[in-house]
Amino acid sequence: xxxxxxxxxxxxxxxxxxxxxxxxxxxxxxxxxxxxxxxxxxxxxxxxxxxxxxxxxxxxxxxxxxxxxxxxxxxxxxxxxxxxxxxxxxxxxxxxxxxxxxxxxxxxxxxxxxxxxxxxxxxxxxxxxxxxxxxxxxxxxxxxxxxxxxxxxxxxxxxxxxxxxxxxxxxxxxxxxxxxxxxxxxxxxxxxxxxxxxxxxxxxx
Amino acid sequence: xxxxxxxxxxxxxxxxxxxxxxxxxxxxxxxxxxxxxxxxxxxxxxxxxxxxxxxxxxxxxxxxxxxxxxxxxxxxxxxxxxxxxxxxxxxxxxxxxxxxxxxxxxxxxxxxxxxxxxxxxxxxxxxxxxxxxxxxxxxxxxxxxxxxxxxxxxxxxxxxxxxxxxxxxxxxxxxxxxxxxxxxxxxxxxxxxxxxxxxxxxxxx
DNA sequence: GATTGGTGAATGAATCGTCATTCATTTTTA
DNA sequence: TAAAAATGAATGACGATTCATTCACCAATC
Numbered sequence: 001x002x003x004x005x006x007x008x009x010x011x012x013x014x015x016x017x018x019x020x021x022x023x024x025x026x027x028x029x030x031x032x033x034x035x036x037x038x039x040x041x042x043x044x045x046x047x048x049x050x051x052x053x054x055x056x057x058x059x060x061x062x063x064x065x066x067x068x069x070x071x072x073x074x075x076x077x078x079x080x081x082x083x084x085x086x087x088x089x090x091x092x093x094x095x096x097x098x099x100x101x102x103x104x105x106x107x108x109x110x111x112x113x114x115x116x117x118x119x120x121x122x123x124x125x126x127x128x129x130x131x132x133x134x135x136x137x138x139x140x141x142x143x144x145x146x147x148x149x150x151x152x153x154x155x156x157x158x159x160x161x162x163x164x165x166x167x168x169x170x171x172x173x174x175x176x177x178x179x180x181x182x183x184x185x186x187x188x189x190x191x192x193x194x195x196x197x198x199x200x201x202x203x204x205x
Numbered sequence: 206x207x208x209x210x211x212x213x214x215x216x217x218x219x220x221x222x223x224x225x226x227x228x229x230x231x232x233x234x235x236x237x238x239x240x241x242x243x244x245x246x247x248x249x250x251x252x253x254x255x256x257x258x259x260x261x262x263x264x265x266x267x268x269x270x271x272x273x274x275x276x277x278x279x280x281x282x283x284x285x286x287x288x289x290x291x292x293x294x295x296x297x298x299x300x301x302x303x304x305x306x307x308x309x310x311x312x313x314x315x316x317x318x319x320x321x322x323x324x325x326x327x328x329x330x331x332x333x334x335x336x337x338x339x340x341x342x343x344x345x346x347x348x349x350x351x352x353x354x355x356x357x358x359x360x361x362x363x364x365x366x367x368x369x370x371x372x373x374x375x376x377x378x379x380x381x382x383x384x385x386x387x388x389x390x391x392x393x394x395x396x397x398x399x400x401x402x403x404x405x406x407x408x409x410x
Numbered sequence: 411g412a413t414t415g416g417t418g419a420a421t422g423a424a425t426c427g428t429c430a431t432t433c434a435t436t437t438t439t440a
Numbered sequence: 441t442a443a444a445a446a447t448g449a450a451t452g453a454c455g456a457t458t459c460a461t462t463c464a465c466c467a468a469t470c
Contacts, residue, residue, distance in 0.1 A: 053421070124239070169379070198402070258445080416465105432449105
């Protein structure tokens with residue numbers, strides 16, 4: 001296959017890169033045909049390597065998808081926490097969360113497709129995920145809301161858990177619609193639309 | 206296999222019933238292991254019939270899932286339209302939609318699982334579905350919101366399409382969380398929680 | 411500078427299971 | 441008894457994974 005190593009020093013770097021390249025190829029293939037309709041051979045071809053090579057970097061097809069979710073979610077949460085640390089005020093924090101959510105997924109359609117579609121395409125994954133990354137994400141939102149209630153900016157007659165799910169659900173739906181849409185439009189700006197409703201409600205005062 | 210027909214008159218009924226029974230069995234199996242991990246043989250066993258018999262009622266495994274979605278969505282929309290016809294006022298209509306949404310799915314966990322998980326588990330299905338039933342559902346919500354704006358009960362600075370997605374997304378997330386939850390709690394009451402936020406927003410006035 | 415042997419990465423053809431689907435045969439119905 | 445419905449073993453494809461073989465590179469030796 002294409003150039004792999006040249007010098008000692010480079011070799012290591014390139015090994016990591018190849019794992020990355022396979023992951024990238026897998027995302028592309030999964031996004032196009034769905035996990036179960038994708039063959040390992042498809043991924044190998046997309047990555048420009050032989051079928052067997054995939055197994056030098058991943059234990060199984062399943063592990064490829066797992067790796068992807070783990071890393072993507074980890075990245076996302078780390079980034080989120082970092083950004084939130086710099087912000088004061090529950091309202092502004094939620095705004096940042098919403099923007100980050102849509103910016104991140106809106107920046108990479110293939111990644112978004114796999115995330116939205118495949119992650120939900122298996123109860124098993126969902127369960128595991130629910131316990132792990134996803135739950136953590138919802139928790140961050142929930143706590144921010146609870147803080148806002150203590151600070152007096154948010155109504156106190158609402159359960160933070162439920163409110164967190166509502167915000168998450170609304171954002172999630174924006175993403176799902178965006179990936180299914182034929183038209184291509186920027187996703188990130190939808191955050192403000194969502195927040196207008198979320199903060200103020202739809203009723204005319 | 207179990208008794209199938211006895212008299213003239215019953216025969217037809219039972220034929221329809223058997224199709225129904227297979228569908229029911231399929232939902233149960235799909236809910237438990239996911240579409241791709243379910244064998245046609247599993248469905249047959251669950252329905253108490255031979256593998257081949259499935260093919261007397263459905264052209265393929267794929268068609269089973271399709272039939273399910275088509276019928277479920279059709280039923281749901283028909284019921285929704287009927288109920289909405291009896292209600293005045295955009296606000297009350299939306300309340301009914303939300304309640305119906307959660308009542309229906311909350312009444313049948315297996316159906317809900319297949320609906321939430323499998324429907325999203327394939328871009329192909331989603332695309333087809335998007336064009337068909339799902340789009341129609343979102344349209345109903347969207348129009349109700351637009352009506353509400355005309356009537357002056359809803360804010361006019363919001364795009365009905367987006368608002369419809371927000372409500373749908375929030376409800377959808379309630380369902381998803383409900384099916385993933387270990388604890389068993391009634392789903393329908395969440396409708397009011399969602400609507401409190403949706404109508405009034407989370408900000409303290 | 412050329413030659414050679416060792417090492418780990420990469421290859422891709424072959425293997426081994428796993429099902430969806432079919433259909434010759436049997437059972438049930440009328 | 442003829443027709444219809446049901447059966448379930450056999451078929452055929454498909455595709456994840458394996459592994460014997462090849463390749464690319466390096467450094468030690470001549």
